Amino acid sequence: MLIVDTGVLVAAADRNDPDFGGCSLLLETDDGPLITTAMVIAEAAHLIDRQVGPMGELALDTAIIERTIIIEPFIDTDWERVRALVDRYQDLHLGGTDAGVIAIAERLGSTRLATLDHRHYRVVRPNHCDAFQLLP
Numbered sequence: 001m002l003i004v005d006t007g008v009l010v011a012a013a014d015r016n017d018p019d020f021g022g023c024s025l026l027l028e029t030d031d032g033p034l035i036t037t038a039m040v041i042a043e044a045a046h047l048i049d050r051q052v053g054p055m056g057e058l059a060l061d062t063a064i065i066e067r068t069i070i071i072e073p074f075i076d077t078d079w080e081r082v083r084a085l086v087d088r089y090q091d092l093h094l095g096g097t098d099a100g101v102i103a104i105a106e107r108l109g110s111t112r113l114a115t116l117d118h119r120h121y122r123v124v125r126p127n128h129c130d131a132f133q134l135l136p
Contacts, residue, residue: 036104074100081103
């Protein structure tokens, strides 16, 4: 299982992104499943449309429809964890989207995160492991 953050989806969609190669290779070759949140998809869709255009966003939509990327719905305890993380890491300006990725990873027991945002994910201490394995 690989939890996927916004930046990796955007980089994998944009051939001009300096992280395109590593991110697209990771998403194409990981055994998965590739899991993310609706908040990540909303951010990624906006950024992909802005940077790549409608065809890039359509490719993201197709990946969701074909279940290449699985959107994990939040449950009440996830929202409670998001609130707790945003509160605890106020100085880091950890937003709800990143906190949601952490909450989902914790609930599903995943230690692997596909992210380019090492600033946040290296600092936050998850409840279920010492640290996340950040990929690519």
